[in-house]
Amino acid sequence: MRTFPAFILLAFVVCVSFSQQPNIDYRFAPDYWHTPIGFPDDWQKSMVNETGALLLDFGPGPYVRANTVIGVSVRGQELTMKSQRLEDGRTPIVITELAGSGSSINVETFALVPQESHSTAPRENPGVRRKLGLTGGIAWAHPPEDTDQVFRNVAWGTNRPILYEITVKPGERKRIALGICESYRTIPGLRMMEFHVEGAAVRTVDPIAEGGRNLPVVVFFDGYDVNGDGVLTVETRASAECRDPNVLLNGIWMFPPSAEVSVQDVIDGRARSKAELVVDCGAEVEIQNFPTRIDAMAISAGKTSGPLILTVQTTRELSFDSQRGILLFEGRPFVATRPRVKEARKTERGWELVFSSAVKKADVIVIHGYRLPKAIATVP
Numbered sequence: 001m002r003t004f005p006a007f008i009l010l011a012f013v014v015c016v017s018f019s020q021q022p023n024i025d026y027r028f029a030p031d032y033w034h035t036p037i038g039f040p041d042d043w044q045k046s047m048v049n050e051t052g053a054l055l056l057d058f059g060p061g062p063y064v065r066a067n068t069v070i071g072v073s074v075r076g077q078e079l080t081m082k083s084q085r086l087e088d089g090r091t092p093i094v095i096t097e098l099a100g101s102g103s104s105i106n107v108e109t110f111a112l113v114p115q116e117s118h119s120t121a122p123r124e125n126p127g128v129r130r131k132l133g134l135t136g137g138i139a140w141a142h143p144p145e146d147t148d149q150v151f152r153n154v155a156w157g158t159n160r161p162i163l164y165e166i167t168v169k170p171g172e173r174k175r176i177a178l179g180i181c182e183s184y185r186t187i188p189g190l191r192m193m194e195f196h197v198e199g200a201a202v203r204t205v206d207p208i209a210e211g212g213r214n215l216p217v218v219v220f221f222d223g224y225d226v227n228g229d230g231v232l233t234v235e236t237r238a239s240a241e242c243r244d245p246n247v248l249l250n251g252i253w254m255f256p257p258s259a260e261v262s263v264q265d266v267i268d269g270r271a272r273s274k275a276e277l278v279v280d281c282g283a284e285v286e287i288q289n290f291p292t293r294i295d296a297m298a299i300s301a302g303k304t305s306g307p308l309i310l311t312v313q314t315t316r317e318l319s320f321d322s323q324r325g326i327l328l329f330e331g332r333p334f335v336a337t338r339p340r341v342k343e344a345r346k347t348e349r350g351w352e353l354v355f356s357s358a359v360k361k362a363d364v365i366v367i368h369g370y371r372l373p374k375a376i377a378t379v380p
Helices: 006-019 263-268 284-289
Strands: 054-058 066-074 080-088 091-100 103-112 128-131 154-157 162-167 173-180 193-197 203-205 217-224 231-238 247-249 251-255 277-280 293-301 308-314 318-321 326-329 332-338 343-346 350-354 361-368
Touching: 054 293, 054 361, 066 103, 066 293, 154 162, 162 247, 162 251, 173 193, 173 231, 173 247, 173 263, 193 217, 203 217, 217 231, 217 263, 231 247, 308 332, 308 361, 318 350
Parallel strands: none
Antiparallel strands: 054 066, 066 308, 080 091, 091 103, 103 293, 128 162, 154 247, 162 231, 173 217, 173 251, 193 203, 193 231, 251 277, 293 361, 308 350, 318 326, 326 332, 332 361, 343 350
């Protein structure tokens, strides 16, 4: 009997494999997974879990945990994933079938990326420029009530520094306050950071030792533009004495050199009236650097034993606009539905938006960024 050399047989198998239509399935999936639905040059990195829910606001630590989860359920039911697939191997549309006792729901989750987001360069903040990446998290920390909102958001650098350049007059002196609020670490010495403000002595800060978990820490510096180039640099680096090389920074306040301002003034927000500049670190992209970006969910239900419910579990402080039927973040549209929900309930972990029992199809959009088109800013 004639036999074929092994390399000929291998070449045949490879050719057959490449000739078949690309296919991605979940036959060997783990217990849970996250599927990205953005594109390589998409500034918003949303993901989808095994139930078709949107996952937002990741990191810094634990990086696998989303601080905002938006999904669909049925009142009084625990739905489980029956199947999940992609539209095809090249299209990041996640199609999920959910089933429960007497209920079945189909959820398509995907991103709507404005065309200009692929070609428009970032718009810089007037007088402030962040370099070395724009990674950060919205509503990551949980400081006490009556704390300046800046301490909730965070800029973070994964194995790299956080660097800001602030425009000043050449050689000008400024009083700088840096704010930190550690929300993840609980043991002193694990995350220690060096703060470098141009013209001032370097300070090493351990936010747990000096404050505690979710307790703000403020450090003042008397800095000045040493080299006269009209730029004052503010940099956060990992200390060589700590185990965690990932650094964070919540806020920067810049005052005149003679300003009388205390740590407590910065923490409770009174310092804002005296500040020449306040930087909400970590929120640069969402606030003003890139065009508005939208995630979407198309929900289609078969039989259901109760009304459809959109669950929004989040660390963000949201409010419900009853006139327009949408959830707001910092006064701007964040979650909108079509048709409008019948009821909105505040929960311990976020919100529940309840549709009418007659609704079997619903569209949901989640809006990222503050450069809202008129059609989005006035969602009916």
